[in-house]
Amino acid sequence: MRKVHTAESIIEIAHLRNVLEQAGIACYVKNERLGGAVGEIPFVECWPELWVLRNGDALNARGLIDNARADAAPSPDWTCRHCGERLEGQFDACWRCSTPEEIAGATAGTDR
Numbered sequence: 001m002r003k004v005h006t007a008e009s010i011i012e013i014a015h016l017r018n019v020l021e022q023a024g025i026a027c028y029v030k031n032e033r034l035g036g037a038v039g040e041i042p043f044v045e046c047w048p049e050l051w052v053l054r055n056g057d058a059l060n061a062r063g064l065i066d067n068a069r070a071d072a073a074p075s076p077d078w079t080c081r082h083c084g085e086r087l088e089g090q091f092d093a094c095w096r097c098s099t100p101e102e103i104a105g106a107t108a109g110t111d112r
């Protein structure tokens, strides 16, 4: 068994487990339940962890995880150039003036 990923969100871990299983990589989720354990233990130790059952799959799994996370990365916040409204990344058009992000988007300091 080899740990390939830790994330704060069980949703992210569950998604990545699907990705690996679809690629034929057997995996296991640790700390899937964030029950009453939180408190005495430093919180990061309670984060869900994704493990692969076969050590030989670890490298491949990490590659798949990197790809999957790049795809799922949340869009950065952006500011509408048309009306100046500040918008969260999940909006693909300005909710105020309906200008699409590809026209109105003026995101700065991102690598996308």
Ligand SMILES: [Zn+2]
Binding pocket: 080, 081, 082, 083, 084, 085, 094, 095, 096, 097, 098, 099, 104
């Ligand atoms: Zn706007």
